[in-house]
Amino acid sequence: MKVLTIRQPWASLIALGEKHIETRSWRTNYRGPLLIHAGKNIDKQALKNPIIRESLKSININEMPIGMIIAKCNLVDCTKVKSSKSDVIYTDVPRVIVEGKELIFGDYSPGRYAWILDNIEPLRKPVPTKGQLSLWEYRE
Template sequence: MKAITIIQPWATLIALNEKKLETRSWPTKYRGPLAIHAGKKIDKEACEEPDIKATLARHGYTADSLPTGGVVAITELYECWSIGTDYQSGMPLLYNGKDGGSRIVGLKEDKFGYYSPGRYAWELADVMQLPEPIPAKGQQGLWNWEGVQP
């Protein structure tokens, strides 16, 4: 199964099904099952952002209790969107070249990613948080995870 390493708190926000778009500087053509691996790094400053802190707290997490160094969720990588700006609202705009589809990023979701024009948003669906993280060593980019799969 393909996997991606994501630093905290974003890996947990995905596992909690609170973050449905993972922003990246690079696109991918891959679609299918994806393991979400929580890297060893925790961005403590991000954990103090009001929207992130409140969302984590609602699920019983703090910056000091986030899991690291393991797969925390399995999801489906559904789509890869290009990021632009909706000039009427000023909100990030997602668009794809396949069917001309586009949509504005929601108000909560825009706090959970880096939506600069020219970047990409990977749309995640059917997230399943694992009961316990499965220890694994992360890697950069998409990588193959051979671990125990639910």
Template sequence: MKAITIIQPWATLIALGEKRFETRSWATKHRGPLAIHAGKKIDKDACEEPKIKAALARHGYTADNLPTGAVVAVSDLKECFKIRRDVLGGVIALESDTRKTHFSTLDKELAFGWFGSGRSAWETTNVQLLPEPIPAKGQQGLWNWEGVQL
């Protein structure tokens, strides 16, 4: 199964279903099963941002108890969108070869990613939080994980 390493708290936000899009500077052609790996780094400042802090707190998490160095969830990577931001209109457009979607700059999803024009938004679906994090060494880019299969 392909896997992606994501800095905390964003890996846990995906695992909990609070965050649907993982934003990256690069696109991928991969579609299908994707393991969500929590890297060893925790952005403690991000954990104090009100929307992030509230989302984590709903599930009993703080910057002090986030899992690191482990796969925390499995999901499907449904689509990879190109981000187009219309600042004046207050709309973020996500476009792919097969779909287009928009959301308001007021959407909570924007607090959980970097939606700059030209970046990519990876849409995760069917996210399944693992009962216990599975220790694994992460890597940059997409990498192969030999753990649980969907």
């Protein structure tokens, strides 16, 4: 199954169902089941944001999993960011409009890509494994 490694707290925000769009500088043609791997690096600056901290309130942020597959979802679309205003992001797919707190959960600079995630489910038992760059294949 395909896996995407994401730094914390972003991976946990996905697993908690708070974040439904992952932004990347690169696109993918892949659509389908996707595992979310929490990398070993933590974005400590992000943890200073009160909206992010509030969105993580159901977990102990000092014990966020790292180096583990923590969720599964479906990657349903990958769309290019066209333009942005302070409170709304427009993509090349008209039905994808980003607003609300999702705006602070990603880098929506024009030219980047919004990976649209759906059917997000946290794993009951995270799977320790080493992450990789790009999309990678996990074999049990």
